[in-house]
Amino acid sequence: MVGEHFDACDQPRPTGNRPARGRPYLGVHFSCCGVYARVYVNREDTQYVGNCPRCARHVVFRIGPGGTDARFFTVY
Template sequence: MPPSPDSSVDCHDGDPTAQARPFIGILFECCGHYVRVYRRPSERQYVARCPGCLRVVRVAVGPEGTSARIFRAR
């Protein structure tokens, strides 16, 4: 049975000042794993680790960057 529209979950628990956490998606080609990576709004980089081989990837955030949300780690 599909959920009713009235049963939606609010991730901010009714706080109108709360902001969604920024995230990106990374496909680790080394092991074929996709992960969603979150960061705190105050941090200037995303840090991800492949769940298969534990390789670390860092993605900087800055004004000269891209608007892309999905990346491949090779």
């Protein structure tokens, strides 16, 4: 029957020579609701834009010279 057999391989899939890279994001702790969420960069690569997943509080982190290299923030 379908689904009765498990087929596994002990060798990882070939990934080529390029490193795994996903969409850039910042980790944000929304203190308003005590939740964590990822905030992703916009299509223009000019800012990170997102919302609290519970109360929809809007946040924007601009990208530019003189900024920080921090990846995690708390929004009050």
